Amino acid sequence: MTSRIYPAAVDVIIVGSGPAGATYARILTEEAPTARIAMFEVGPTVSNPPGAHVKNIADADERARAQLLSEGPGAHDDGDRVGGIVKTTQRRARPGTFLLEDGYRVEGEDGLPVAAMSSNVGGMAAHWTGACPRPNESERIAFLDESGELDGLLAEGERLLGVTNDAFDASPHASLVRGRLAAAADAGRAEHARVQRMPLAVHRRDDGRLVWSGSDVVLGDATRANPNFTLYDESLVTRVIMEDGRAAGVAVTDVRTGESHEVRARVVVVAADALRSPQLLWASGIRPAALGRYLNDQAQIVFAVRIRDFVPATATEGAAQAGLSEYSGVTWVPFTDEVPFHGQVMQLDASPVKLAEDDPAAPGSIVGLGLFCAKDLQDSDRVEFSEHEVDRYGMPAMTLHYTLSPRDHAVIDRAKAEIVRLGTAIGEPLDDRPFMMPLGASLHYQGTTRMGRVDDGTSVCSPDGEVWSAAGVFVAGNGVIPTATACNPTLTGVALAVRGARRIAAGL
Numbered sequence: 001m002t003s004r005i006y007p008a009a010v011d012v013i014i015v016g017s018g019p020a021g022a023t024y025a026r027i028l029t030e031e032a033p034t035a036r037i038a039m040f041e042v043g044p045t046v047s048n049p050p051g052a053h054v055k056n057i058a059d060a061d062e063r064a065r066a067q068l069l070s071e072g073p074g075a076h077d078d079g080d081r082v083g084g085i086v087k088t089t090q091r092r093a094r095p096g097t098f099l100l101e102d103g104y105r106v107e108g109e110d111g112l113p114v115a116a117m118s119s120n121v122g123g124m125a126a127h128w129t130g131a132c133p134r135p136n137e138s139e140r141i142a143f144l145d146e147s148g149e150l151d152g153l154l155a156e157g158e159r160l161l162g163v164t165n166d167a168f169d170a171s172p173h174a175s176l177v178r179g180r181l182a183a184a185a186d187a188g189r190a191e192h193a194r195v196q197r198m199p200l201a202v203h204r205r206d207d208g209r210l211v212w213s214g215s216d217v218v219l220g221d222a223t224r225a226n227p228n229f230t231l232y233d234e235s236l237v238t239r240v241i242m243e244d245g246r247a248a249g250v251a252v253t254d255v256r257t258g259e260s261h262e263v264r265a266r267v268v269v270v271a272a273d274a275l276r277s278p279q280l281l282w283a284s285g286i287r288p289a290a291l292g293r294y295l296n297d298q299a300q301i302v303f304a305v306r307i308r309d310f311v312p313a314t315a316t317e318g319a320a321q322a323g324l325s326e327y328s329g330v331t332w333v334p335f336t337d338e339v340p341f342h343g344q345v346m347q348l349d350a351s352p353v354k355l356a357e358d359d360p361a362a363p364g365s366i367v368g369l370g371l372f373c374a375k376d377l378q379d380s381d382r383v384e385f386s387e388h389e390v391d392r393y394g395m396p397a398m399t400l401h402y403t404l405s406p407r408d409h410a411v412i413d414r415a416k417a418e419i420v421r422l423g424t425a426i427g428e429p430l431d432d433r434p435f436m437m438p439l440g441a442s443l444h445y446q447g448t449t450r451m452g453r454v455d456d457g458t459s460v461c462s463p464d465g466e467v468w469s470a471a472g473v474f475v476a477g478n479g480v481i482p483t484a485t486a487c488n489p490t491l492t493g494v495a496l497a498v499r500g501a502r503r504i505a506a507g508l
Contacts, residue, residue, distance in 0.1 A: 003257050006232065009264035010036040011508060013250050014271060015237045015280065017041040017051060018123030019490055020476035020497040021271035022218035023160055027501035029226045032508045036228045038263060040235040040252055042393065043119030044069050049224065050231060051122030051215030053130075054096065064095070070120035070127065072098040073392040091438070096120075096127035100275075101391075103399035104440070110404050112297055112440035117273060121233050122215040124273070124443060125490070130201040130212050131330065131344060132163045132491040136193055137337045139374070139485040139492075143453040143463060144499075153495035160220075160494060161201040162213045168197070168329025173307060173364060177345060177426055178331045184425035185333055185343075198330040198344055199491075218494070236393055240268050240284040240473055247472030267472050267504050269465075271497070274445035274479035275383055275398060278460075281449070282385045283396050286470045289457045292383040294447035295402060296375035298342075298486055301415045303369045303434040308427040310365040327364025333371075333422070335486040341371040341415045342486035343422065366430065369423050371415040372442060374486040376405040379458070383448055402439065412436065444489050449479040451496065465500030474500050 012028060014021045017039055028035050046066035047054060054070075057063040068075055075098060093099045097116040105111025118124045134154050135141075144150040157163075168174050174197075182195040201213035223229055234255040241249045241262065249264035270277045278292040307328070333343030345367055375381075381402045389397035404412075419434045452459025455468040459482065465474045478493040485492065 003259055004232070004254055006235075006252065006254075006261045006263055007036070007038055007230070009249070010038045011265065012037045012267045012269065012504060013263060013265040014039040014269045015250065016123065016271035016273065016277075016477070017121045017215055017231065018271060018273065018477065019125045019161065019215055019218050019494050021269065022051065022215040022223075023157075023494050023497035024269050024271065024476060024501045024504070025223050025229055026160060026218055026220055027498055028505055028508075029223045029229060031502065031505035033226065034228065035505070035508050037226075037230070038265070039229070039231045040237050040250070041121050041231065041233045042236045042255065043072070043121060043233065045121045045233045046070055047122065047126060047214070047216075049216045050233070051126065051219060053122075053128075053212035053214040054126050055212045066120075067096040067127065070096045070118045072117065072119045094127070097124070097443070100398060100400070103397060106399065106401055110402055110439055112400050112402050114438045115275070115400060115440040115445070116443060117275060121231065125214045128490065129488070131488040132158065132161055132199045132201050133332055133334065133342065133487040134199070135483070135485055135487055135492055136334050139335055139483055139487060141481075141483055149499070150495070153498050154491060156498045157491045157495035158199070160218045160498070161491065162203050162217045163199045163201050163491070164203055165197045165199050167200050167202045167204060167210060171327055171329040171347075173310075173328040174331070177307065177328045177367060180426045181331055181333060181345060181422060184422055189336065193334045193336050195331060195333050198332040200330060237280060238283065238395065240270065240280065240286065240470075242284065242286070242470060245471060247470065266508075267474065269474045269476055269500070269504075271476035273477055274448045276395075277475055277477060277479050278383060278448045279385060279395055279398065281467070281473075281475070286467060286473060288460050288467065288469050290379070290450065290460050292385070292448050293379045293381070294377050294450055294482075295381045295383055295400070295445065296377055296447045296484060297402070297440055298372040298375065298442040298444050299404070299408065299412050299415075299439065300437040300442045301371045301373070301412065301419050301434050302437060303419045303423045304366055304430045305369070305423040305427040306366050306430060310362055310427070312362050312365075328367055335374065339418070340411055340486065341373045341418065342488075343369065343371050345369045345422075345426070367426065369419050371419045372444070372486045373408070373411045373415050374484040376407040377447065377484050378403070378405065444478065446478045446481045446485065446489055449475040449477075450482040451480050452482060463499065464503040465496065466503070474504065476500060
């Protein structure tokens with residue numbers, strides 16, 4: 001196979017092509033247009049344009065192929081994916097993701113048995129639900145609130161992700177579901193925390209078709225047209241090169257040929273994901289005390305109900321758009337400190353996991369509810385890396401240490417009771433009790449490269465995302481979020497990436 005030519009030097013290297021990495025590329029394109037940018041992604045390009053959501057691929061076989069190509073080294077399709085109704089604790093991966101093979105649970109701990117990743121241009125944003133709620137109350141980052149920056153950064157994140165609130169307004173049962181939830185949940189809540197439409201990274205084209213955002217939307221036409229930006233897929237960054245305490249470039253292996261190269265840079269942004277970003281820093285000898293610690297996922301409780309007094313939609317009302325039949329859309333029940341879980345209620349085909357079989361006689365009559373619980377943050381919850389063992393990529397093997405605290409168990413018990421209460425407000429439950437997904441199922445891993453106000457040993461990076469102990473090395477993505485969130489974290493991760501990218505742009 002012909003070797004690719006990598007650049008000898010650029011201004012900024014971005015490791016990872018998910019939404020956070022794409023944000024750095026976009027903001028630098030807009031604010032430092034002469035900066036030379038190289039983005040490296042270990043996985044292949046699976047969509048056109050690169051980084052697009054696979055839901056936008058109309059052909060089912062092509063969509064399945066794109067998902068399979070995202071499932072990392074040794075990807076296979078022999079039945080280990082999630083299939084059928086989710087009512088089991090088996091270790092099964094969602095399409096487009098692959099499980100951590102070993103080290104997902106240590107004896108005596110809870111572990112994250114279905115911890116998973118994606119390897120493809122666009123990362124998990126090629127496979128996500130597109131939910132983009134803003135954090136609320138203790139989910140918010142206090143030191144960015146104190147400076148008055150957080151809401152502005154979130155608004156910029158919404159711009160980059162193409163977030164809308166009205167994508168499902170034409171759905172015939174959306175207002176019914178939302179109204180019943182509001183009657184059950186809104187009492188005592190501030191207006192912004194009441195039941196409402198879920199903000200989604202999706203827009204409607206002029207022809208009426210829904211288009212889901214991936215990293216392609218974040219990059220935008222401006223970045224794709226930037227002659228100083230180049231995306232290299234199937235390129236594994238194995239090490240950040242440090243010289244005199246600051247970033248000098250990366251070592252990168254062409255996955256297609258196995259050839260290794262060095263690319264010099266003034267700044268390196270590590271935006272791999274919340275598991276592989278700390279892995280790369282650790283492999284590079286960048287090992288602050290908090291690296292990999294405060295790992296947190298969101299315990300996920302699910303439940304399915306049949307809408308009470310359901311009136312079937314007409315054929316046109318339920319017309320399929322971008323792989324979905326529009327029935328009841330997606331509704332949001334925001335997190336509050338008093339009710340410490342984030343809720344989303346969605347029609348079955350919008351859910352990434354199947355909770356029930358839809359009723360062919362009354363399609364759209366069944367909705368799935370999910371409550372996500374904020375984790376009790378503990379520095380003992382961490383990802384640990386081996387000095388000797390390696391994973392399929394040849395990078396340091398991971399071991400996850402993860403334990404639910406008594407507080408976590410109490411919140412989970414409350415969530416199970418609350419989801420039944422909310423479900424019965426909408427309709428008739430399909431099950432006697434709610435189901436807790438295996439830990440790791442949310443795919444919302446955070447905290448492993450967390451930011452902090454000061455370098456006190458409990459954080460990895462500054463509020464700008466620059467690693468305290470490694471000048472010129474920035475981290476990005478959900479791993480940077482320092483708070484215990486219950487809401488979907490992508491918008492917050494993108495918002496924090498905006499701040500870091502602006503800092504780099506000012507320096508360039």
